[in-house]
Amino acid sequence: MSRIRAAYYDPEGSRYGIPTYWWRGAPPGYATRRQLRAAGLCPGGQPIAAQILWRGVGGTRTAYLYRLDLARPKRVATxxxxxxxxxxxxxxxxxxxxxxxxxxxxxxxxxxxxxxxxxxxxxx
Known part of the structure; x- marks a missing residue:
């Protein structure tokens, strides 16, 4: 495992407070808001389940992950x-x-x- 990946790998959440993974290193069953929206789902009020950290322009970037099993269908306009x-x-x-x-x-x-x-x- 590279040093950058090791720096952002915290599946128990002891260092960052919530489970943390590196870029493209999240286990299946998690998705970002954009990925949920593409699948026709929304977080549905659930709390942030995990996060992805990576080095980007201007510092460390973050993407929050939500559990797929708790996601709800996206609301449709009447x-x-x-x-x-x-x-x-x-x-x-x-x-x-x-x-x-x-x-x-x-x-x-x-x-x-x-x-x-x-x-x-x-x-x-």
Missing amino acids: PAQLAAIGKALTARRTCRTCGTVRPYCIPRSLGECVDCAYPEEVAA
């Missing part, structure tokens, strides 16, 4: 929530001045679509 999100996104794309629905979000700094904010450039 049809009403999806409809509300669709209406909100359409409102962000609708110009207040001309009422046109644009293919981009209206800049808040202008308060209207680019064509209404700069009519002299559209005419040219």
